[in-house]
Amino acid sequence: MKKQRLAVVGGGQMGRALVCGMLDNQVIHDSDVVIVDHNVASRQWWNDNRPNVSVGDNLTAAVKQADAVMLAIKPKVIANVAQQSDVSWDGKLVISVAAGVMLKSLCSWIGHQRVVRVMPNTPCLVGQGVCAFCGAADVSEDDKAWMTQLLSSVGMAVPVLESQMDGVTGLSGSGPAYVCLIIEALADGGVLAGLPRPLAMKLATQTVLGTAHMIAETGRHPGELKDSVTSPAGTTIAAVQVLEQNGLRGTLIDAVAASARRSRELAAD
16 A cells, blocks of 8 residues: 555544554554644653654644544634644545534545545554445545555454444444443343352453454354354253343333434434
């Protein structure tokens, strides 16, 4: 792929997760990145942890020198940043990770349609994330290939239609919170059954991790794998009966739908 210089506006948690993953996997190099952040503590983090990466607070200069610009900032401030009169976005691939901000709005603020919208999730912090992305009209196939390469360095990169982004937000964007609740509840169940808390948490976490890995590696349907461990009149089917009676599946479906609905509401504000 063609070497490109990347300016990242916002060096907080998500900016760190994405850029550090890209650097660690050598998709980009220290000399190809500049971080722009007005927060002194954030700039200090980069100086302490990635001393070879350029860090500053001059947005205009950073954008001017970059081929691509990633806006890793809060949705409430992205319009002001994108519309700064002294910043020229001409010829730049602009990448937004601001949740709920539509391509139509981004293109209007930026002044062109070479704009990509990305929905990452927090497992990007450990290289196991999901990054769904969609592009406006002037995003080229080379741009899409470069985006796939970048985002794959922190997990899975998935091109989607913008109309699917609310569903992505409800499932993978908010999904880590659901899984955390499930792991916490499983560990509580282990404690109730007499296990020490640290052991219960370790078993719950590894069970979820191992099961997810098994589904991903084998390609088998979760229902098939569930059936393989539910022997007649056994312990697992007794537990499954309780989960079905209490509406676990319906509750999770409703949670994803509620998150997607809220994503649509925020985009309309």
